[in-house]
Amino acid sequence: MNYLKPILYFIPLLLIQLVVVPLISIYGIVPNLVLLVAVYYALLGGQIYGMILGFIFGFFFDLFSGGILGASMLSMTIASFVIGYFYNENRVDTNTASYFFLIVLFIAAFINSLVYSFAGNFNPEMKFTALLLEGALLPAVYTTIFGLGIVAFNMRKGRV
């Protein structure tokens, strides 16, 4: 596996995330494509690799998006750590080319959005239900829908 490949993907991916993805937001809910790729590579490379990748992605995401520095670093590191438990050296290909990937992606996206919502918020009067539902659950669902594309692509590649 080429460990530097996802870093090359990062800049175009971030551009899409910050410029194109807002065009498809639904009531302020957007999919997280950066996380999608981080999860994919965490399942290919293992827990430690995933964590470091999540940390790097998060760092640059915070830096370039104008958000609070550290919020995305924290959320993506924790999400990638959890995803590391689903890593299986012997099932790398099937893990990314089956519906298992979508379940893992949903869990990661939920954790990422939840941690991000809490880490990036300094207002104690924020509604917990809003953070949980609109801040975490719905973006996780939206991100998972985009994960279908990767699964379909890998399934097709597997057949060929």
Added chain:
Amino acid sequence: MIKVFQRLGYQFKEYVILVILVVVSLISISLSEKPQAKKLKAFAIANFAVLSEITETFVSIFTPDVEVEELRIENAKISLQLNKLKKVAAENDELRSMINMRDTSSLPLIPVRVVSKLITKVQGNFIVNRGSNSGIAKGMPVINHRGLVGLVMDVTEDYSVVRTIQNSNLSIAVTIQRSNVDGVLSFDGRDLIIKDIPTTYDVKIGDRVETSDFSSLFPPLIPVGIISKKETNELGLLHSLTVKPFAEIEATNNLFVIGIVSSKQINQLEMNLLKKP
């Protein structure tokens, strides 16, 4: 002893790395508002925003944009003026004092375009395509042709970061136009809320909300939204008002920076509201 630590470190290396990365992240969060961190972010944004702008220009080919810049400026000015006129009509008794108020329609408007958006439920941020070279400074209010959008938080030479009103870390002093009731507007992750308005005050659903004279972040009379919901607390003493913003924050792409910063001294005081508690 060292060997024991080495063995433990190797055995639990995932946890060791996790702890290190989490600690670094938490330190970064705590230092996020420090000048050094802001400098780093400004440098990164200045470089990345160039790419964002190119991408945005390319993407905008596929999105309908029939607005002409001059018309948009005119529209924004009319919107501000209309709001002022509505207030004058509603408060006929105070007409004379209203004449002495600052004319918001003559405020300098700097047209800007959004080049990237960070849309989350806690941190609404835009990066716009003009910066200090165009006369934009930190603390300037940002509007669109409908109403208030946010506040300039960071500025580089060619780009600026705008914190939108749908950001949990921004609180705004507002006035309910019809009854002149003042309150503080903040984002609770779902809606814009004005909390703790006594139930004895005359507030109705549909009332217009605008920036207050008390605000040193924003000039007065900028339209913010209308009251869409009124909830009373358990004791029945206070209202919590939900405000529907005039500006569609997530859909907006063409904005105006109002080229003024309030009195620096007052501004410094109120800017403290933007900092972490």
